[in-house]
Amino acid sequence: MTWMITGAGGQVGQVGQCLQQALKQSRRRIIALSHSALDITNETLLLRVLEASKPLVVFNCAAYTHLDKAEQQPERAWSVNAKAPSALARWCNDNDAWLIHLSSDYVFSGWMADAYSESALPCPLSEYGRSKLAGEQAIMETCAKAIVIRTGWLFSQYGKNPLSGLLNNAQKSQRINIASDAYVSPTPAVALAEAMMQIANLAEQGRIPRGRYHFAGTPTASTYLFAGEVLRQAQGFGLIDQHCRLIPEPLNQPGSGAKRPHNSALVSQKLPELGIYPPDWRTELSLTLEVIKEQQSQQEYRLCQGFAS
Numbered sequence: 001m002t003w004m005i006t007g008a009g010g011q012v013g014q015v016g017q018c019l020q021q022a023l024k025q026s027r028r029r030i031i032a033l034s035h036s037a038l039d040i041t042n043e044t045l046l047l048r049v050l051e052a053s054k055p056l057v058v059f060n061c062a063a064y065t066h067l068d069k070a071e072q073q074p075e076r077a078w079s080v081n082a083k084a085p086s087a088l089a090r091w092c093n094d095n096d097a098w099l100i101h102l103s104s105d106y107v108f109s110g111w112m113a114d115a116y117s118e119s120a121l122p123c124p125l126s127e128y129g130r131s132k133l134a135g136e137q138a139i140m141e142t143c144a145k146a147i148v149i150r151t152g153w154l155f156s157q158y159g160k161n162p163l164s165g166l167l168n169n170a171q172k173s174q175r176i177n178i179a180s181d182a183y184v185s186p187t188p189a190v191a192l193a194e195a196m197m198q199i200a201n202l203a204e205q206g207r208i209p210r211g212r213y214h215f216a217g218t219p220t221a222s223t224y225l226f227a228g229e230v231l232r233q234a235q236g237f238g239l240i241d242q243h244c245r246l247i248p249e250p251l252n253q254p255g256s257g258a259k260r261p262h263n264s265a266l267v268s269q270k271l272p273e274l275g276i277y278p279p280d281w282r283t284e285l286s287l288t289l290e291v292i293k294e295q296q297s298q299q300e301y302r303l304c305q306g307f308a309s
């Protein structure tokens with residue numbers, strides 16, 4: 001009964017790390033492989049590892065997530081986000097294993113007025129988005145037991161994400177430029193990891209059909225509103241001491257790198273039918289900030305002990 005996680009993360013790999021935490025509760029044998037332990041683009045090694053461990057479920061959390069760099073190095077994004085998932089899908093199909101793969105809100109163009117449901121037509125604007133869509137398609141065409149979960153705007157206490165970016169910027173400057181014309185579904189990575197675990201359990205029991213699913217936080221927010229809520233709550237936790245001002249600016253300014261959709265809000269229509277509900281990101285944000293505060297206090301305590309000894 002082995003479950004495997006790829007892209008399980010060292011310093012980064014936020015979903016991989018959250019998933020490892022979530023799966024500690026499960027009674028399965030978990031093999032969690034970081035990038036340094038398994039490069040999924042090394043097909044020979046990938047197949048050797050899969051053959052040796054024969055997982056019943058593979059969670060693919062490995063991805064090339066550097067949006068702006070992907071415009072300059074599309075081949076790297078395509079190799080990790082499309083070609084390697086295709087190889088994973090072939091092995092899972094041949095070995096009757098479930099493949100639970102993550103995709104992105106950035107497969108959509110953002111031209112629609114409402115939030116995107118599972119049946120909306122993708123039309124990515126960036127190399128990252130195109131490579132993620134190609135990965136989805138390869139998996140759906142190849143693997144009988146495939147679940148693709150589209151999510152967006154993940155935040156957590158791990159790695160690099162919009163929350164850590166805002167907290168860093170707020171410590172450095174009293175003015176933070178933020179796009180005010182983009183609408184997103186901020187999603188706590190911890191809640192996503194729990195949903196992935198529930199999905200894997202349903203899959204093993206044959207209670208979830210293969211397909212594409214959306215899982216994202218509610219309510220939809222402009223990036224400006226999200227940033228405002230982060231600063232408000234972070235000040236409440238004492239994580240930011242200075243008063244920061246948000247300076248609204250348009251998304252996709254010239255020279256700002258990859259094009260991002262103006263609307264990448266997702267609506268999850270299929271998972272609630274299976275008892276998996278979207279989290280309220282505002283509540284989860286305060287839980288995440290509480291964890292970050294606790295981590296900071298522990299670090300300060302260790303530093304003080306270091307000075308005292």
Ligand SMILES: NC(=O)C1=CN([C@@H]2O[C@H](COP(=O)(O)OP(=O)(O)OC[C@H]3O[C@@H](n4cnc5c(N)ncnc54)[C@H](OP(=O)(O)O)[C@@H]3O)[C@@H](O)[C@H]2O)C=CC1
Nearest residue numbers: 007013014015035039040062063065102104151152153154
């Ligand atoms: N972050 C977000 O807001 C969103 C993420 N997603 C999707 O969710 C998934 C997880 O994202 P998230 O955890 O935030 O991403 P991270 O960038 O935090 O983690 C990705 C992990 O994949 C690893 N990785 C990169 N290349 C390879 C490779 N060739 N072989 C094995 N591992 C590799 C990275 O290691 P290293 O850093 O060493 O390269 C890193 O540990 C991805 O599929 C992403 O596309 C979807 C929507 C939103």
Ligand SMILES: Cc1cn([C@H]2C[C@H](O)[C@@H](COP(=O)(O)OP(=O)(O)O[C@H]3O[C@@H](C)C(=O)[C@@H](O)[C@H]3O)O2)c(=O)[nH]c1=O
Nearest residue numbers: 065067104152153154161162165166169176177178179
């Ligand atoms: C920290 C910060 C971010 N931003 C903007 C930049 C960007 O548009 C957005 C978020 O910044 P990031 O660079 O973290 O995010 P970005 O690369 O756009 O985020 C994406 O990551 C990939 C992997 C996905 O799949 C997407 O769902 C999405 O979460 O917020 C500001 O405008 N000001 C700031 O101070």
